[in-house]
Amino acid sequence: MAAPTTSHKLGAEALGTFWLVLGGVGTAVLAGNEGGVGTLGIALAFGLTVLTAAYAFGPISGGHFNPAVTVGLATAKRFDWKDAPGYFAAQLAGATIAGAVLFVIAHGADGFDATASGFGANGYGDHSPGGYSLLAVIITEIVLTAFFLYVIFGATAKRAAVGFSGLAIGLALTLIHLISIPVDGTSVNPARSLGVAWFAGGDHLAQVWVFILAPVIGAAIAGVTHAMIVGEDTD
Secondary structure, three states: OOOHHHHHHHHHHHHHHHHHHHHHHHHHHOOOOOOHHHHHHHHHHHHHHHHHHHHHHHHHHOOOOOOHHHHHHOOOOOOOOHHHHHHHHHHHHHHHHHHHHHHHHEEEEEEOHHHOOOOOOOOOOOHOOOOOHHHHHHHHHHHHHHHHHHHHHHOOOOOOOOHHHHHHHHHHHHHHHHHHHHHHHHOOHHHHHHHHHHHHHHHHHHOHHHHHHHHHHHHHHHHHHHHHOOOOOOO
């Protein structure tokens, strides 16, 4: 079987990120309140989307679907930095297209207002579901993104059980959302945040810098420290 080309890898990243945003944020926007799925349902939706995308597209691109994951893997020397810009672009494109599709769907209901509703955007202060401060949100995003990367490193290691990485990663993302949806709506993924912030606009877009910077810092911390803590991944 021929190895995937660069364009195939970027296409897989775009599709996977599209699915993540459409499935996760779509559940929050369309079913979170009116559908009654609540925090648990939204958390499961994000976990299920990354789980299914990991098995569907992971064999092609590695299944990042998240610029922070790309940064963490590159920092840990498991991914080539020269390929990172293309992955970032594909992830952001997939997330933004998903945001646009969701925006059109949501406007099918009378009276929908993306800015007033928040449109699944992340936020702090007045835009935090629980009114959490900027500092609380920064700490949450750094710590949870770092642990997301620790799980990814461990689940995809050569010494890990074969075939179960997608399950572990999907469950980890579910847990992360259960912890942090009340804090900031959960990002741990700059593409997920930007993909809907464009459409929410206003303060939602003004606050998105936190959800770019903090996850990247958390991912880089994990990339630098993982091998120091648990040892190198060797045969």
